[in-house]
Each structure stands twice: as structure tokens, then as C-alpha cells.
Amino acid sequence: MGDIPEEKTAIDHFRAIRWKNGPFCPHCISTKVYHFSDNRTHKCGDCRKLFSIKVGTIFEDSKIPLRSWMLAIWLITPHKKGIASTQLAKDIGVTQKTAWFTTHHLRYAIKTQSFNRPLDGIIEADETFIGGKEKNKHAHRRKAGRQG
Numbered sequence: 001m002g003d004i005p006e007e008k009t010a011i012d013h014f015r016a017i018r019w020k021n022g023p024f025c026p027h028c029i030s031t032k033v034y035h036f037s038d039n040r041t042h043k044c045g046d047c048r049k050l051f052s053i054k055v056g057t058i059f060e061d062s063k064i065p066l067r068s069w070m071l072a073i074w075l076i077t078p079h080k081k082g083i084a085s086t087q088l089a090k091d092i093g094v095t096q097k098t099a100w101f102t103t104h105h106l107r108y109a110i111k112t113q114s115f116n117r118p119l120d121g122i123i124e125a126d127e128t129f130i131g132g133k134e135k136n137k138h139a140h141r142r143k144a145g146r147q148g
Helices: 007-018 066-076 085-092 096-111
Strands: 033-035 042-044
Touching: 007 066, 066 085, 066 096, 085 096
Parallel strands: none
Antiparallel strands: 033 042
């Protein structure tokens, strides 16, 4: 399944994305975090609560492996009109009911404010066409050599 051969690799990848500025507690936002030897469980040094990397995300309380979530995200995002849950189920190796649950959680996440934060830095876009054909514009707005 793609570049993520096992669950540990998926967790490490998600940890690198979520904790790019260092680990923090999802309960109190403290940076005093202790890591257990299983490398999946963590404990806050301030509020003393146990947590995993999934706490505070759409992956929390989900029995679906993080590897399947990431593969679903990778398969869903390029589709302009979405993907059927039956097709997603076949692609990631889960039941149709699980695929339906996954797609609905991902669609909900896309609507949240934290997901739609402004982009910064260098942004690259492919297949972009800005503007319209010059022949379709009003005569006073037409400029030679300015299409697209």
C-alpha cells in the first residue's frame, strides 16, 4: 500500500506532520511531554494525562489504522467529484461501511476552520488557468496576448 508499509511508519509520518514544531499535549498545549517505550503513548508533564498522537484529530477513537486513513486521504484528494465508498473499500482493503465512515469524517474535516487556514510560503499549483478566452470578454476589456 503505497509508501507506508506498516502502521509504525504511518504513526511516525503523522507525528512529523503534527509535531513539526515539537511535541505538545492536546489537552493543555504543554510542551512538557514524556514518551513511553511503545512510542505510541505519551504523557503530559503538567496535566498528567495520557494521550496518543491521534487525540484531538478526526482519527481519535477510531479503530481504523492510521495507515488506512492516510491511504484514504491520498486516494480521495485527487478526485474532483469524490470517490464512491465501495471503490474506496476495495482500494484500501476495508468494508464498505468503514470506507463510508472514513469519507464522511474526511469531508467533515475539510469544512472545519483549522483545515482551511491560510497558506503561507511558496505554493505550487498545477493545471491552473486564470482568466478566460479573450474572444469571450467585452471588447473594451480585450488585450492582445493576455489570454490565461
